[in-house]
Amino acid sequence: MQFFARAALAAAFALPLTGIASAAPEPPFNFDTTYGNLPKDVVPRAYTISVTPDPDHLALKGSETVRIEVRKPTKTVVFNALNLTFSRASVDGVPATVVPDDKTQRATLTAGKILQPGMHSLALTYAGKMETSGQGLFRQPYLGADGKQHVMISTQFESTDARRMFPCWDEPAFRAVYTLSATLPAAWSAVSNMPVASRVVHGATATTTFQPSEKMASYLVVLSAGDLKSISDVDANGTRHEVWATNGYEDEGRYALANSKQILEAYDAYFGIKFPPPKLSSIAVPGGFSGAMENWGGITYNDQILLLGKSGTLGQKEEIYSVQAHEMAHQWFGDLVTMSWWDDLWLNESFASWMSARQTNLANPTWLWWQDQDGDKEGAMGADAEITSHPIQTHVTDELQAEAAFDPAITYSKGQAFLRMTEAYLGPDTFRSGIRLYMQNQKFSNATATDLWLALSKTSGKDVAAYANGWIGQAGFPLVSVTATCDATGNRTIALHQERFLISGISDPAKTLWNVPVGIASGSGTSAYTMLSARDQTGIPAGSCSEPLRANAGDIGFYRVAYDAPTLATNTKAFGTLPDEDKIAMLDDQWALTLAGKTDLKTYLALANAMGSDHDTRAWTQIVGSLGTIERDERNKTGHDAFTAYARTLVHPLFDSLGWDAKPDDAPPVRTLRNRVIGALGQWGDPGIIAEAKKRFAAFVADRSTLTPDEQNVVLGIVGTYADQATFDQIHAFAKAAKNQTEAERFYFALESAKDPKLAEQGMEIAISSEIPPQAANSVPGMVFSNVDWNPSLAYAFGKAHGKQVFKAFTGMDMVFLALFVPQAFADAAPLDDVQAWVTSLVPPGSDAYIQRGMSSAKLRLQLKSRIVEQADSAMSFSRS
Ligand SMILES: [Zn+2]
Numbered sequence: 017m018q019f020f021a022r023a024a025l026a027a028a029f030a031l032p033l034t035g036i037a038s039a040a041p042e043p044p045f046n047f048d049t050t051y052g053n054l055p056k057d058v059v060p061r062a063y064t065i066s067v068t069p070d071p072d073h074l075a076l077k078g079s080e081t082v083r084i085e086v087r088k089p090t091k092t093v094v095f096n097a098l099n100l101t102f103s104r105a106s107v108d109g110v111p112a113t114v115v116p117d118d119k120t121q122r123a124t125l126t127a128g129k130i131l132q133p134g135m136h137s138l139a140l141t142y143a144g145k146m147e148t149s150g151q152g153l154f155r156q157p158y159l160g161a162d163g164k165q166h167v168m169i170s171t172q173f174e175s176t177d178a179r180r181m182f183p184c185w186d187e188p189a190f191r192a193v194y195t196l197s198a199t200l201p202a203a204w205s206a207v208s209n210m211p212v213a214s215r216v217v218h219g220a221t222a223t224t225t226f227q228p229s230e231k232m233a234s235y236l237v238v239l240s241a242g243d244l245k246s247i248s249d250v251d252a253n254g255t256r257h258e259v260w261a262t263n264g265y266e267d268e269g270r271y272a273l274a275n276s277k278q279i280l281e282a283y284d285a286y287f288g289i290k291f292p293p294p295k296l297s298s299i300a301v302p303g304g305f306s307g308a309m310e311n312w313g314g315i316t317y318n319d320q321i322l323l324l325g326k327s328g329t330l331g332q333k334e335e336i337y338s339v340q341a342h343e344m345a346h347q348w349f350g351d352l353v354t355m356s357w358w359d360d361l362w363l364n365e366s367f368a369s370w371m372s373a374r375q376t377n378l379a380n381p382t383w384l385w386w387q388d389q390d391g392d393k394e395g396a397m398g399a400d401a402e403i404t405s406h407p408i409q410t411h412v413t414d415e416l417q418a419e420a421a422f423d424p425a426i427t428y429s430k431g432q433a434f435l436r437m438t439e440a441y442l443g444p445d446t447f448r449s450g451i452r453l454y455m456q457n458q459k460f461s462n463a464t465a466t467d468l469w470l471a472l473s474k475t476s477g478k479d480v481a482a483y484a485n486g487w488i489g490q491a492g493f494p495l496v497s498v499t500a501t502c503d504a505t506g507n508r509t510i511a512l513h514q515e516r517f518l519i520s521g522i523s524d525p526a527k528t529l530w531n532v533p534v535g536i537a538s539g540s541g542t543s544a545y546t547m548l549s550a551r552d553q554t555g556i557p558a559g560s561c562s563e564p565l566r567a568n569a570g571d572i573g574f575y576r577v578a579y580d581a582p583t584l585a586t587n588t589k590a591f592g593t594l595p596d597e598d599k600i601a602m603l604d605d606q607w608a609l610t611l612a613g614k615t616d617l618k619t620y621l622a623l624a625n626a627m628g629s630d631h632d633t634r635a636w637t638q639i640v641g642s643l644g645t646i647e648r649d650e651r652n653k654t655g656h657d658a659f660t661a662y663a664r665t666l667v668h669p670l671f672d673s674l675g676w677d678a679k680p681d682d683a684p685p686v687r688t689l690r691n692r693v694i695g696a697l698g699q700w701g702d703p704g705i706i707a708e709a710k711k712r713f714a715a716f717v718a719d720r721s722t723l724t725p726d727e728q729n730v731v732l733g734i735v736g737t738y739a740d741q742a743t744f745d746q747i748h749a750f751a752k753a754a755k756n757q758t759e760a761e762r763f764y765f766a767l768e769s770a771k772d773p774k775l776a777e778q779g780m781e782i783a784i785s786s787e788i789p790p791q792a793a794n795s796v797p798g799m800v801f802s803n804v805d806w807n808p809s810l811a812y813a814f815g816k817a818h819g820k821q822v823f824k825a826f827t828g829m830d831m832v833f834l835a836l837f838v839p840q841a842f843a844d845a846a847p848l849d850d851v852q853a854w855v856t857s858l859v860p861p862g863s864d865a866y867i868q869r870g871m872s873s874a875k876l877r878l879q880l881k882s883r884i885v886e887q888a889d890s891a892m893s894f895s896r897s
Contacts, residue, residue, distance in 0.1 A: 017174050017307060017308065017309050017310060017346075017365070017422065018307040018308045018339060018342060018343070018428075042356075042359070042360075042464040042465060042466050043464070043466060044463075044464060044466050044467045044470065045356045045458065045461065045462045045463050045464050045467055047189055047462070050189050050356040050357055050462070050464075051356075051357040051359065052187045052189060052357060053122070053187070053414075054094055054095065054096070054122070054185055054187055054190070055094055056087070057086070057087045057088050057090055058084050058085070058086050058087070058090065058093045058094075058131075059084065059085045059087065059185070059190065060082050060083070060084050060085075060095075060184070060185050060190060060192045061083045061084065061085055061135070061192055061193070062082070062083040062192055062193040062194075062195070062228070063080060063081070063082050063083075063182070063184065063192055063193070063194050063195065064080065064081045064082075064195045065078065065079075065080045065182045065194065065195070065196050065197070066078060066079050066080070066197045066198075066199070066223075067153070067181065067182065067196075067197075067198050067199070067239070068198070068199040068200075069146060069153060069169055069198065069200065069241075070146070071146060071155040071167050071169055074145060074146040074147075074148065074155060075143065075144070075145060075146060076143070076144045076145070076146055076153060076181065077142075077143050077144075078141075078142050078143070078144065078181070078182055079139070079140065079141045079142070080139070080140045080142070080182055080183060081137060081138070081139050081140075082137070082138045082139075082140075082192075083135060083136075083137060084135070084136050084137075084138050085134070085135055085136075086131045086132065086133050086134060086135075086136055087133060088133060089130050089131065089132055089133065090130070090131055091126060091127050091129070091130050091131065092124055092125065092126055092127070093107070093124070093125040093127065093131075093138065094122055094123070094124050094125075095122065095123055095125075095183050095184060095185050095186075096121055096122055096123070096176070096178075096179035096183065096184055096185065096186035096187075097116045097121070097122070097123040097142075097179050097183040098118055098121045098152075098177075098179045098180050099118060099144055099145045099180055100116060100123070100142045100143070100144045100179075100180075100183060101116070101142060101143050101144075102114040102116065102123070102140060102141070102142045102183075103141045103142065103143065104139070104140070104141040105125055105138075105139065105140050105141075106128075106138075106139045107125070107127045107128070107131060107136055107137070107138050107139075108136050108137055109137075109139075110127065110128035110129060111128055112125050112126060112127045112128055112138075113125070113126050114126075114140065121176070121179060121415065123183060125138070140183055142182075142183065144180065144181065145180070146169070147180065149305065149825060149826075149827045150170075150172035150305025150827065151172060151177045151180065151827050152171065152172070152173070152177040152178075152179075152180025152181050153169060153170075153171050153180065153181040153239065154169065154170060154171070154172065155167055155168075155169055156168050156169065156170060156242075156301060156302060156303055156790075156791070157790040157791075158262060158302035158303060158789070158790060158791045159302075159789045159790070159791065160243070160262055160263065160264065161262065161263060161264025161265055162263075162264065166242065166243060166262065167242065168240070168241065168242025168243070168244065168262065168301070168302075169200075169239070169240070169241050169242060170238075170239070170240040170241075170299070170301045170316055171237070171238050171239050171240070171311075171316075172305050172309055172316070173234065173235045173236070173237060173238075173309075173311075174235040174236075174309060175235060175358065175415065175418040175419055175421075175422075176235070176415045176418055176419075177235075178234040178235055178237055179234075181237075181239075184234045185234065186234045186235070187233075187234075187357070188233040188235065188354045188355055188356065188357060188358070188462060189233075189354075189356055189357065189462050190233070190234065191231045191232055191233055191354070191460070191461070191462070192231060192232075192234075193228050193229055193230070193231055194209070194228070194229040194232070194234075194237050195225070195226070195227075195228045195229070196208050196209075196225075196226050196229075196237065196239060197223055197224060197225035197226065198223070198224055198239055198241065199221050199222070199223045200221060200222060200224070200241050201220065201221060201222075202217050202219070202220055202221055202222040203243065204222075204241050204242055204243060204244070205241065205242070205243075205244040205245070205246075205260075206224040206239065206240070206241040207238075207239075207240045207241070207244065207246075207258075207260050207297050207299055207314055208226040208237075208238055208239050208240075208313075208314055209226065209229045209230075209232075209236070209237065209238055209293065209311060209312050209313040209314045210226045210227040210228065210229050210293060210294070210295075210313060211226065211227055211256075211294060211295055212224055212225070212226055212227075213225045213226055213227045229293075229312065229313070230292050230293060230312060230313075230351075230460070231460050232312050232351060232354070233354045236310070236311050236312045236350075236351055237311065238299075238309075238311035238314040238316060240260070240299045240301065240314070240316060242262065243262060243263045244260050244261065244262060244263065244299075245260070245261065245262075245263050245264075245266040246258045246259060246260045246261075246266060246269075246297075247259050247266050247267065247269055247270065247273055248273070249273055249277060251277040251280055251281050252281055253280075253281060253284050253290055253291070255280055255290075255291050255293075255294065255295065255296060256294065256295040256296070257273055257276040257277050257280070257295070257296055257298075258273075258295060258296070258297040258298065259272050259273045259276070259297075259298045259300070259322070260297055260298070260299045260300065261300040261319065261322075261323055262300070262302060262319075265300065265319070265323055268323035268324055268325045269298070269300065269322065269323055270324075271324040271333065271336065272298055272322050272323070272324070272336060272340060273298075275336070275337050275340050275341075276296060276298055276340060276344070278379060279340060279341050279344050279375060279379075280296060280344060280347075282375060282378070282379070283344060283345065283347070283348065283371075283375075286371075286448065286451075287348050287451065287452060287455050288452040288455070288456070289348070289352065289452075289455050289456070289459060291347055292352065293312060293313035295313060296313055296314075296315070296344075296347070297313065297314045297315070298315050298317060298322055298340070299314060299315065299316045299317065300317055300318075300319035300322040300323050301316050301317065301318060301319060302318075302319045302757075302791035303318065303319075303790060303791030303792065303793060303794060303825075305318065305794075306318055306794040306825075307321075308321060308322075308339050308342070308343050309343070310343045310344075310346030310347065310350055310351060310368070312347060312351040313347075315340075315343045315344070317339065317343070318794075319757075319791070320332075320757060320758065320761075321335055321336055321339045322336060322339075322340075324336060325756050325758055325759075327725045327755075327756065327758050327759045327762075328725060328758060329725045329726045329729060330684055330687060330688065330726055331688070331726075332758070334376070334380075334383060334385075334388075334684075337376055337379070337380065338372050338373070338376045338385075339372075341371065341372035341375040341376050342368045342369060342371075342372035343368070345367065345368040345371035345372055345375070346364060346368045348455060349363065349364055349367035349368050349371065350363075350364040350367075350368065352455065352459050352460065353454070353455060353458040353459060353461065353462070353463050354461075354462045354463070355462065355463065355464075356462040356463060356464050357412065358412035358417070358418040358421055359409060359410065359411055359412050360409060360463070360464055360465055361412075361418075361421045361422065361427055362408045362409055362427050362431045362465075362488065363463060363464075363465065363468065365422070365427045365428050365431060366408065366427065366428065366430075366431020366432055366434065366435055367431075367435065369428045369429065369431060369432035370431070370432040370435035370436055370439075373385060373386065373389050373432060373436070374436075382683050382684050382685070383684055383685065384596075384633065384634070384683075384685050386436075386571075386597075387571075387596060387597065387600060387632070387633070387634040387685075388633075388634060388685070389432070390571055390600050390601075390604065390634050390638075391634065391637065392428075392429040392432065392433075393429060393430075393432075393433045393574070394604055394638075395424075395425055395429055396425045396426060396429035396430040396433060396574075397430075397493065397517075397574070397576070397604075397608070398425075398519070398608075399425035399426060399430075400425070400426060400430055400491065400492055400493055401492070401493075401517055401518055401519035401608070401612075402518070402519060402520070402872075402873065402876065403518055403520065403522070404869055404872055404873075405426065405491040405492055406423075406426060406491050407426075407488060407489050407490055407491050408426055408427065408430055408431050408434065408487070408488040408489075409465060409488040409489055416832070416862075419832075420832065430493075430574065431488075433574045434484075434487050434488070434574055436572060437533060437572055437573050437574055438472075438480075438483075438484065440533075440535070440570070440572045441483075441533040441545055442472065442476045442478065442480070443476075446472075446475050446476045447472070447475075447476075449475040450468075450471045450472035450473075450474070450475040450476065450480075451471070451472075453471040453474060453475060454467060454468050454471035454472070457471060465484070465485075465488060466481065469481035469484055469485075482531065483531045483533075483547075486529070486530045486531055487530060487531075487574070490528055490530070492516045492517070492518070492524070492528060493516070493517060493530070493574050493575050493576070494514040494515065494516060494517060494528075494529075494530050494532055494575045494576075495514065495515055495516070495517035495575065495576045495577075495578055496512055496513070496514050496532060496534060496548065496567060496568075496575050496576070496577050496578070497512070497513040497514075497515075497577075497578045497580075498510050498511075498512060498565070498567050498577060498578065498579050498580060498583060499511045499513070499580045500558065500561065500565065500580060500582065500583050502561035506560050506561050506562055507557070507559075507560060507561070508538065508557070508558045508559055508560055508561045508563075508565070509554075509555055509556065509557055509558065510536070510556050510558045510565070510567075511552065511553070511554040511555070511556070512534060512546070512548050512552065512553045512554075512556065512567075513551065513552050514529065514530065514532060514548055514551060514552075514575075515527075515551075516528045517575075517576050517608070517612070518612070519608070519611055519612050519876070519880070520612070520876060520879065521612045521613040521614065529549075529550070529551060530548075530575075531547060531548070531549045532547070532548040532549075532573070532575055533545045533546075533547055533548075533573065534546045534547075534548050534567060534568070534573065534575075535566075535567075535568060535569040535570060535572060535573060536556065536558055536565070536566070536567055536569065537565075537566045537569040537598075538558050538559020538560065538563050538564075538565055538566075539559055539560065539563030539564065540593075541559060542569075543566070543569030543570060561582075561586070562586070563586070563590070564586055564587045564589075564590040564591075564593070564594060565579065565583050565586070565587065566587075566594070566598045566601075567579070568598075568601045568605075569597075569598065570595075570597045570598070571597040571598065571600050571601040571604075572597075576604075576605045576608055576609070577601070577602075577605050578605070578609055578614065578615070584619060587602060588619075588622050588623055588626055589626075591623055591626035591627070592626055592627065592628040592630060596630075596632040596634070596635060599623075599627070599630070599632065599635045600632070600634050600635050600638060602623055603620070603623055603624070603635055603638045603639065603642075604638060606619055606620040606623055607620050607638070607642050610884070610887060611880055611883070611884065613883055616887065616890075616891070617884070617887040617888060617890070617891045618891050618894060620642070621666075621891060624639045624642075624643075624666060625666065627639070627670075629673065631670070631673070631674070631686060631689060633685035633686065633688055633689040633692075634685075636667075636670060636689055636692070636693065637689070637692055639666075639667070640667065640692055640693065640696040643663040643666065643667070643696070643700075644696060644699065644700075645884065646659055646663070646884055646885075646888045647659065647660055647663060647699070647700055648805070649881045649884050649885050649888075650885055650888060653885055653889075654889075655885065655888060655889040655892060658892045659888050659889075659892055660700045660701060662892060663696075663700055664697060664700050664701075664702050667693060667696060667697060668697065668702075670689075670693055671693050671694065671697060671705075674686070674689065674690045674693060675690075676690075676694070676708060676712075678690065678724075678726075678727075687726060691726060691727075691729065691730040694709075694730050694734070695730050695733050695734065698730075698733065698734035698737065699734075699737070705734065706734060706738055709730075709731050709734035709735055710734075710735060710738075712727075712731050713731050713732070713735040713743070716728070716731065717746060725758075725759075725762070728762060729762060732747065732762060732763065732765075732766035733766065733769060735747070735766070736765075736766035736767060736768075736769040736770060737769045737770065737771055737806070738771060739770050739772065739775055740772070741774075741775065744767065744770065744775050744778065744779075747763050747766050747767055748763070748767060748782065750763045751763035751764045751766075751767065752787065757789070757791065757792060760789075760792070761792065761795060764782070764783070764788070764792075764795075764799060765798075765799060765802060767779040767782060767783075768780070768783065768799045768800070768802035768803055769802055769803075769805065769806070770803075770806070770807075771806045771807075773807050773810055776803045776806065776807040776810055776811070777810065777814070779799075779803065780799075780800050780803060780810075780811070780814045780818075783796050783799040783800050783822075784796060784800070784818055784821040784822060793824060793825035794825045796821075796822055796823075796824070796825065797822050797823055797826070800814060800815060800818075800822050801815070801841060804841055804842070804845070808842065808844065808845035809845050809846065811842075811845070812842045812845040812846050812851075815838075815842075815854075816854050819854075819857075819858055823858070831858065831859050831860055831863075832859055832860060832863050832866050833866075834855065834858055834859055835855050835858075835859045835863050835866035835867045835869075835870045836866055836869055836870045836873070837870070838851070838854075838855050838858070838870065839851050839852065839855055839867075839870040839871050839873065839874035840870065840873045840874045840877045842874075843874040843875075843877040843878050843881075844877075844878065844881065848871065848874055848875070851871075851874065852867065852871055855867055855870065
């Protein structure tokens with residue numbers, strides 16, 4: 017699953033999640049002993065479910081027969097149900113009673129007689145509720161391609177919401193076969209995990225029955241229906257691929273359909289097990305939930321991350337491909353082999369993230385995708401460098417914790433980086449053999465981390481558990497310090513020292529150690545791994561002292577490196593000659609060491625100044641991002657103008673060599689880089705850039721064909737920032753006249769970047785108005801809080817006054833996550849006591865731990881801000897002298 021609202025908030029505010037207990041090392045998967053809240057003496061084997069949704073009244077009716085296996089004599093059967101009322105119940109035709117308890121989300125059936133071991137048939141008739149957001153079976157209103165208001169329905173069950181649509185054993189270890197049928201308006205199409213088996217029309221309604229599913233976990237069941245149309249194709253291995261969209265938008269699924277075929281064929285080959293279901297549907301849901309969900313054979317997507325219209329950008333193409341590659345990786349990691357319990361959610365999410373990055377990089381070599389993913393790795397390291405961070409593997413006991421485990425920084429990004437490091441250390445072929453063995457051993461079943469380590473140990477001959485458990489079971493990551501000694505002939509020997517890297521600058525009270533595969537390369541040589549297992553290791557030969565040294569070669573490891581001063585000086589001198597990945601790693605590390613107060617900003621700026629004519633996108637994105645952080649932190653301070661002038665001077669030569677206009681032979685990352693550099697110079701008040709953006713906007717007003725969608729983004733960003741009322745009104749008119757949501761959001765977001773407080777206020781009013789269509793409700797918080805950049809106090813006051821409207825699309829757990837994101841965003845907009853009181857009023861009761869963690873991050877943010885301002889002022893007086 018992917019949550020974009022949550023990931024976007026986390027990225028925007030660089031947020032950590034914290035204070036979660038680590039899980040104890042586990043045995044291999046065993047159904048009887050795996051953690052869970054339901055008794056295992058009655059096990060479902062096959063469900064036959066009939067539902068009749070009533071979206072007009074937000075209600076549903078259902079009946080269900082479950083083939084259950086009773087494993088020891090019992091009179092009671094316990095399963096999950098939420099907001100369901102039962103009108104009839106029986107076992108083997110003998111009436112039974114059911115008592116649901118919405119507090120525990122469980123129902124207890126008492127049979128008419130004692131059930132003996134063996135197979136039995138349980139029958140239930142019930143009524144339930146439909147939801148208005150992505151939890152259970154939900155109603156989704158949307159503005160259709162015909163300009164009219166429509167309604168469709170869809171489901172979102174992960175983690176624990178299948179129980180809202182049908183009674184079930186709603187824990188991942190209870191795999192069963194599902195045969196679903198739905199009675200809906202006859203004009204509608206319905207899509208589920210499997211192809212349609214039969215369709216019977218009765219006047220205005222029709223009952224669609226789907227073929228029995230694979231044996232799978234309940235959270236993977238899907239039902240989407242409405243005025244939907246599809247396009248389809250068949251891949252080389254015989255799997256049928258479909259893209260479903262609301263009527264009129266199906267042709268925007270062409271790109272996704274081609275991707276779907278390409279990715280599934282590659283995965284069939286990688287895993288050595290062909291995709292089991294006969295078809296794979298990709299379903300575009302307008303709005304709905306701000307992400308994508310890997311239901312087996314029927315993946316649902318927010319339509320903005322599946323459909324690509326004429327106004328799509330390169331960034332959207334990249335996002336669509338990588339999200340598809342993530343959800344499709346889940347068809348194996350998650351669906352074919354499911355984590356035994358939510359503790360091992362990382363077996364789903366870390367793997368899907370890593371596999372997606374691997375596939376996206378392989379299939380689109382010009383995108384330099386692993387370099388791009390360094391941004392995600394830095395996000396994870398930022399979160400994981402707080403004392404309150406948590407391990408990849410966390411112990412989960414209830415529904416709220418299961419939801420909280422979907423932490424974008426740690427479960428997704430750190431997990432992805434850890435797996436990449438592991439693949440590189442074991443070797444890609446050995447790693448793949450281990451994955452294939454794991455899939456063969458656990459297919460159509462469940463797994464723990466230990467099952468994976470056993471398979472990888474077998475194929476690699478290494479004790480993988482000993483290496484890996486420290487990485488998934490401990491919070492944080494190491495700082496590896498490198499000290500070189502040179503002999504009389506110039507040969508270099510290095511000593512390594514590890515300790516946990518904490519951004520606050522304190523030393524690690526827990527004295528954590530890791531097994532760190534340190535990839536070392538000297539000069540232009542290839543890298544060799546040294547496994548650093550103790551606190552210190554000495555006597556490692558590392559080339560010649562005259563050559564640069566790379567101690568995280570290829571930017572593959574999840575650790576930071578601090579070089580001694582002479583080695584850093586050698587590296588800085590040779591910086592322009594280093595491979596791009598190593599430049600990126602050194603810039604990241606030197607910047608983080610500056611934030612932590614462990615080095616001087618001047619050492620970072622020396623690297624940035626040594627970039628020369630290099631056009632590497634991620635390296636420059638890192639520089640532009642770091643300078644941008646300082647520029648924001650310097651606002652309203654005496655050093656602001658001097659620093660901003662310095663930043664413009666540093667970056668301007670890059671702009672001079674790129675220019676405004678794309679060249680036909682520009683690689684995709686160069687186009688991205690051009691937009692970032694222009695955007696940054698605009699943000700830093702470069703008069704030439706601002707004047708040119710205004711000129712180009714005027715030409716665009718006269719002739720809408722003068723700017724491509726990618727160019728519109730950068731021009732609108734600058735023009736929106738410096739807008740006067742007339743310009744603001746012009747952008748607003750474009751927004752209202754936009755033909756589709758992608759285009760509309762581009763203009764609406766431009767309204768949320770105004771420096772002028774009066775316009776910022778107008779922009780926020782627009783964001784919460786009825787002008788924003790229902791399917792864009794998830795974007796509203798992001799729109800309003802874009803104003804934090806230039807008008808933090810105003811955005812804070814507005815959020816406080818209109819919280820209900822701003823967050824109307826957020827469901828339970830998203831609101832809990834706000835406690836983590838919001839305090840840091842407003843750390844310097846209002847007194848922290850006031851921020852805490854507001855956040856407390858926003859989030860559900862019982863979120864105190866999250867609020868404390870959010871407030872701790874806010875305090876850290878202020879500490880880092882004052883540290884970086886002091887460093888920048890000192891570096892500027894140095895640079896002037
Ligand atoms: Zn996922």
